[in-house]
Amino acid sequence: MRDRFVRVADALLDTDERTAVVLAVITAAAFEDAARRHPDRVIDVGIREQLLIGTGAGLALAGMRPIVHTFASFLVERPFEQLKLDFQHQGVGGVLVSANASYDWPQGGFTHMAPGDVALLDTLDGWSVHVPGHPDEAEALLRRAVAGDGREYVRLSEQTNRTALPVAEGRFLRLREGGPTAPVVVAVGPMLDPTVEALAGLDATLLYAATVRPFDAAGLRAAIGARPTAEVVLVEPYLAGTSTPRVAEALSDLPHRVLALGVPRGELRRYGSREEHARAHGLDAPGLRRRIAAFTGGPHG
Numbered sequence: 001m002r003d004r005f006v007r008v009a010d011a012l013l014d015t016d017e018r019t020a021v022v023l024a025v026i027t028a029a030a031f032e033d034a035a036r037r038h039p040d041r042v043i044d045v046g047i048r049e050q051l052l053i054g055t056g057a058g059l060a061l062a063g064m065r066p067i068v069h070t071f072a073s074f075l076v077e078r079p080f081e082q083l084k085l086d087f088q089h090q091g092v093g094g095v096l097v098s099a100n101a102s103y104d105w106p107q108g109g110f111t112h113m114a115p116g117d118v119a120l121l122d123t124l125d126g127w128s129v130h131v132p133g134h135p136d137e138a139e140a141l142l143r144r145a146v147a148g149d150g151r152e153y154v155r156l157s158e159q160t161n162r163t164a165l166p167v168a169e170g171r172f173l174r175l176r177e178g179g180p181t182a183p184v185v186v187a188v189g190p191m192l193d194p195t196v197e198a199l200a201g202l203d204a205t206l207l208y209a210a211t212v213r214p215f216d217a218a219g220l221r222a223a224i225g226a227r228p229t230a231e232v233v234l235v236e237p238y239l240a241g242t243s244t245p246r247v248a249e250a251l252s253d254l255p256h257r258v259l260a261l262g263v264p265r266g267e268l269r270r271y272g273s274r275e276e277h278a279r280a281h282g283l284d285a286p287g288l289r290r291r292i293a294a295f296t297g298g299p300h301g
Helices: 002-015 028-037 049-061 071-076 080-089 117-121 135-147 187-199 216-224 244-250 274-280 285-296
Strands: 019-023 042-044 063-069 094-098 127-130 151-155 173-176 184-188 203-211 211-212 231-237 256-263
Touching: 002 019, 002 028, 002 063, 002 071, 002 094, 002 135, 019 028, 019 049, 028 042, 028 173, 049 063, 049 071, 049 080, 049 094, 063 071, 071 080, 071 094, 071 117, 094 135, 117 127, 117 151, 117 211, 117 231, 127 135, 135 151, 173 216, 184 187, 184 216, 187 203, 187 285, 203 216, 216 231, 216 244, 231 285, 244 256, 256 285
Parallel strands: 019 042, 019 063, 063 094, 094 151, 127 151, 184 203, 184 231, 231 256
Antiparallel strands: 127 211, 173 203
């Protein structure tokens, strides 16, 4: 996804004069040619993440459309005050594009992990959050974000689904219809493939979300239909429970239960591979199946 981001952003610099790319060393080497062509619109501020955000917001105040990029921990967590003041308080828009969020590069240790990025942005108003599950989706979401004028966060991942799905509407896609009492499972971005594998043989309605903010409450309600009560399973690649309040708002008039699957709050200090982290967090297909089956009373095997 990051390679696709570089190619798309590079092309946008050539075709849209209001586009600027702001970097903090990360991925800067990939933009060297673009920086030679557009030295005033490709800016590497060095390892200064607060300045990264301030520079992006300053460009936005000057009428530019900044694409601000680094690892999620350095893009959202470290300079959060600048996001709150320079973008939010000033009322300007921009496109944040992150990489290596929850545990994509575990060799970097906890300093390079940011499973709480979406939850942190939830404390601010008016941010759209996109979590593509495939490079084609990342390109579509990035192009749409840059063409707009709002505050957008595009969360890229090293984990991808095998097949790209339509994401232009920003709505949940209903991929599978369960029975009248089946749970509704919402798989976010790169969690789709392991979720599909986990649901094999289980009765469930499956929704896919590549845009999670705004939260598609209408799509969730439509999937629940006429059920007098609802069981909802959230499978998110970031902090477990991040979208639970959104489900509660959407179903405030309907009895419901929610199983929130995602990255737990406890730090995993044995920094193995990304696949080992997914397995340890119960976010691989077998782990998801065990917990979904236990929640719904379905078969575990």
